[in-house]
Amino acid sequence: MQRWTNMSFLNMEPVGIRPFLVSVMLRSIYTIGLGPTLILLGAANLCNKIVFLVSFVGNRGTFTRGYRAVIMDISSSHHLFDLVYREETLLNVIKSVTRNGRSIILTAVLALILVYLFSIVGFLFLKDDFIMEVERLKNRTPVADTGTVPTTTLTAMMETCSKDNCTTTIPAIESDEDNDEDGIERTCDTLLMCIVTVLNQGLRNGGGVGDVLRKPSKDEPLFAARVVYDLLFYFIVIIIVLNLIFGVIIDTFADLRSEKQKKEEILKTTCFICGLERDKFDNKTVSFEEHIKSEHSMWHYLYFIVLVRVKDPTEYTGPESYVAQMIVTLTYLVSKWLEIAG
Structure with a gap:
C-alpha cells in the first residue's frame, strides 16, 4: 500500500x-x-x-x-529577441511589417510580375545589351593539369640536352587562363537568366537595370527602345512600386507610434473609472489629481475585486454578489473572445 x-x-x-x-x-x-x-x-x-x-x-x-566564443555562439542568439518582445518601441518596428503584411506581399507580387514582363522584353529585343562584367574564380586544378612538367621528364630532358649540347631552358607552357575572356559574360541567353538578372541587378540599383547593362551608341537602331526600356523600369518599378512598399511600412510605424502616444495621453488626462477628462475639473472644487487618487482610484477597485475573489461566497453582501457575478460573466466573455481570435 x-x-x-x-x-x-x-x-x-x-x-x-x-x-x-x-x-x-x-x-x-x-x-x-x-x-x-x-x-x-x-x-x-x-x-x-x-x-x-x-x-x-x-x-x-x-x-x-x-x-x-560567447559572442560568436549562434545557438544563444535567439535569446536576444526577448529584448524585442519586452521593448514596445522595438516591437512596433516588427509590427510595422507584419500588421499590413498582406498589402506588402501583394505589392511585392506586383513587382515580381513587372520584373517578369521586363525580362521578356529584354530577352526578345535587347538580348545583346545584357553583357556584364564578372569576376571568375581561379580553378584549383591538380599539378598535372596546370602545365607543370613532372620531375622524371625534367631529368630526361636535362640528360638529353647535356649530350646534344642544347639549351636547358624549359619552354613556357601556355595556360588556359590566358585565353579566357575574364570579365565579360552574357546574362540573357535564356529567359531564366534574364529574370534572375533583372530581379537581382534591377532592384538593387538606384537607377534600375539600366545601370548594369551595356551602354548603347546613339547610332544603333534600338537606341530609342533601350532608353524607353530603362526609363520605364526606373519609374514603374523603382520609384512607384518600391516606394509603395516602403510607404506602407513607414505609415504603419507612424500609426503605431500615434496609437502609443494616444494611449499614454488618455491615461494621463482621462479618469480610468468614469472616463471624465481633465478639463471637466477646471472649475470644480475637486481637482483631477484628487479625483483619480481618492474618489475614483483604480487601485481601490482592484482591491475590491481581490476581496470578492478571496472572500467566502456565503458571506457576500448585495454589492459584492453583483460584482462577483459580473466578474464571472466578463471572464467567460473574454475566454470566448480569445477562442474566436485564436
Whole structure:
C-alpha cells in the first residue's frame, strides 16, 4: 500500500502549482497591498533571470571559453529577441511589417510580375545589351593539369640536352587562363537568366537595370527602345512600386507610434473609472489629481475585486454578489473572445 502511494505521488502531475501561485499573489495583494506585491514579484522575476543567465552561462562553458566564443555562439542568439518582445518601441518596428503584411506581399507580387514582363522584353529585343562584367574564380586544378612538367621528364630532358649540347631552358607552357575572356559574360541567353538578372541587378540599383547593362551608341537602331526600356523600369518599378512598399511600412510605424502616444495621453488626462477628462475639473472644487487618487482610484477597485475573489461566497453582501457575478460573466466573455481570435 505504501509502495502504491509513493508511485501515485511520483506520477501525479503538478496541476495545482499555477492556481496556488495565483492565490498567493491575490492574498499578498489583499494583505500587504498592490505596491509591495509588485515589488516582490519584480524582485522574484529578476532573481529568476539571474539564475537562468548564470545556469545558461555555466552550461555553455562561458567561464572557460571567453567572451569572444560567447559572442560568436549562434545557438544563444535567439535569446536576444526577448529584448524585442519586452521593448514596445522595438516591437512596433516588427509590427510595422507584419500588421499590413498582406498589402506588402501583394505589392511585392506586383513587382515580381513587372520584373517578369521586363525580362521578356529584354530577352526578345535587347538580348545583346545584357553583357556584364564578372569576376571568375581561379580553378584549383591538380599539378598535372596546370602545365607543370613532372620531375622524371625534367631529368630526361636535362640528360638529353647535356649530350646534344642544347639549351636547358624549359619552354613556357601556355595556360588556359590566358585565353579566357575574364570579365565579360552574357546574362540573357535564356529567359531564366534574364529574370534572375533583372530581379537581382534591377532592384538593387538606384537607377534600375539600366545601370548594369551595356551602354548603347546613339547610332544603333534600338537606341530609342533601350532608353524607353530603362526609363520605364526606373519609374514603374523603382520609384512607384518600391516606394509603395516602403510607404506602407513607414505609415504603419507612424500609426503605431500615434496609437502609443494616444494611449499614454488618455491615461494621463482621462479618469480610468468614469472616463471624465481633465478639463471637466477646471472649475470644480475637486481637482483631477484628487479625483483619480481618492474618489475614483483604480487601485481601490482592484482591491475590491481581490476581496470578492478571496472572500467566502456565503458571506457576500448585495454589492459584492453583483460584482462577483459580473466578474464571472466578463471572464467567460473574454475566454470566448480569445477562442474566436485564436
